Amino acid sequence: MDYLGHPVSDKREEATLFKPFWNDTSIKTYLFDACSVLLPAGEQFVISVVESAALRLQQTSVLAECSRNFVAEERAHQRAHRRYNQQLENQGFEVKKFEHMIEKDLEALRSKLSLNAQLALAAAFEHVTAVMSAAALRRNGLLSVKESPQTRLWRWHCAEEVAHQHVTTDLVRSLGIPYWQRIFFFLAASGLMAFDVIRHIHSFARLDIARGRVSSKEVRRAAGSLLFRDGANLALMAIGWSAYFLPLKKS
Template identity: 45%
Template sequence: METLEAGMPGEPERFWNRTPFGSYLFNAFSLLLPAGEQFVVRAMEDAAAHLPLGTPLRDEVVQFVREERAHQRAHRQYNAQLAQQGYEAAALEARIERAVDRLDCTLGWQERLALAAALEFLTALVSRQALAGWLVDDGSRQATLWRWHCTEEVAHHGVALRLLGAVGQMGYARRVVLYGLASLILLADVGRHIASFFATDRAHGRLTWSSAMRSAAGFGLRHGGSLARMAVRWCGYGLPLRWLAPAPRTGRLVVRLLQAQDIPRLLVLEHTKWSEGQAASADAMAQRLLANPHLCLGAFCGHTGAALASLFLKPISEVQLHSARTWADCAEVAGGSRADQGGRATPCRDLFGISLSSISPDAVDAMFAFFWPQALKAGWRQIYLGSPVPGLARWREREPQGCVQSYVRTLRRGVPQDPQLRYYWRKGFRTVVACKPDYFPHPPSLDYGVVVRGRIPLSTWAPLWRCVPLAWLRGMGWCLSRVL
């Protein structure tokens, strides 16, 4: 949309969308957008800070914010032209900005996220009707801008709802009440803006009471069916969030053990998810594959072949785990992973998760479902992970004398208070084994790391699984993934 953001030279047609009322309706929404979308962006960014690191939803939020900021730039120029036409655009925008500032100061981040999700849902409702017939399709700059904007609103409105479901911890009643509040705010502001546009045009003799009423009535008659459908869909916000905005699904997945020729695609995945200092190198991946070829898994798109998820594991003994000072010590794959301090071979039954990288929740689920039968057959019992604690720095600002061990082990509403530990808790890693300073460089965690442990489901029956053919265990994969 660079051409739209470059501005609309000259005097655009005042009643560009067939009728005065049809034009007023979209102009009224435009005045809401710069401040309103800034409110949504702030709410989304604040909430996304509570997501675990590496979560695919974080990438969705980044793309969402990028699109919303483009909308803001375009509509600021659109509103400037409304002011040039003589409308009270600047005063109306200033009023919206003051109202948004009050909401920012009054509401907590969870309420602001819920309000943002409701506004995005409402905007998508209007956008669908706009694309279905409310907008002219004459190639004018205003119509082109609105078609671009509405298309993106329909495409990305579910991001806010998924984020609300992931971190909002919002009760159903409060979510619905805030939706009603958002609906009233939107209806009142649009009505106020339309009335101001009409008053300006009537004062300059461009419109009379009778012509304004005919324009509004004509819009209602022409689009009565779509207004009724929109009213029905408005009630749909009462459905569960998982129905309103299910997680996006990828195409057919291919899950298998990794091979050396996969490394170039895995590097693309690594640099998509992690910073330069965090991403694994090609040499590190090659060493992991060489040391433990049966503990390196990947999920790939069946259509493009792109790597969607990867998992690198290694055997580890309890002695090695507790003696390791840093994550690098735990992740080291060069030699001696099955020997104790005296050099005697030890029967390792536990695994350490070196890394999990993903851009698709479905790919992660499919990869785990693929791995569990093999883990049971091989007799693996537990998996350890080294986790950052990205909420620690913010907590320390509030509790400068607080004990890190207390932060890590204290549960709030039955789950850890740190977002990353909460994520692993829901995946079954519910035992905190150790909390180590200088574990790996991560400023939000103050360089602390936490070793967590999860038990592989049904692994206590290891003698039985050794007698069961692997093909049979794979046939149980669906059940095993549900047990996890």
């Protein structure tokens, strides 16, 4: 089965398992694989928060309808990324361990924070995800133009992230979450996501170097080329990220 749930022959599935670096370089492959590890638990958090927040709306409103569509899309992403992450685990990467750690952290946050604070955090996760998705999808973006099950999955997921990002910010506005709270949780969410993604990239690179799939010199070269050759993508991401400090626009 591919990540989107379509059946594929065993031979094709096996071939994709051992293909080297589906996203052109080691570091760009690790970057997206590292983000995937965050997704099943992260999307569960966002789903639960949006469902709870939407209960406060008039159920026949446009935003309540958008929230239901949002939840359906996130559930489909979650299923696809569970398969994706299982395949990473089958390739020997430490994925389950990280998934459990993230799940526990997010459950703790959910039990301790008020609904408004959870929504501020969920909207921040969605903003960072949409900014990265836009950088992935653009021409000469972060996502390889080579066809693979991974690029197909990411193109589909990123397009839906960009399109539905407004739902959480619309909920933030309709629940009257103040600017300081939105920004406080945005900074916290950005820090948490960056920490987790770097931790996963480090773990993936360490394993591949230890098993001889790639040398540390090649990983350093790929990281350097990400900084220099993808400078425009990184700059656009920085601009998109900082746009969250502006007052919210009506969608």
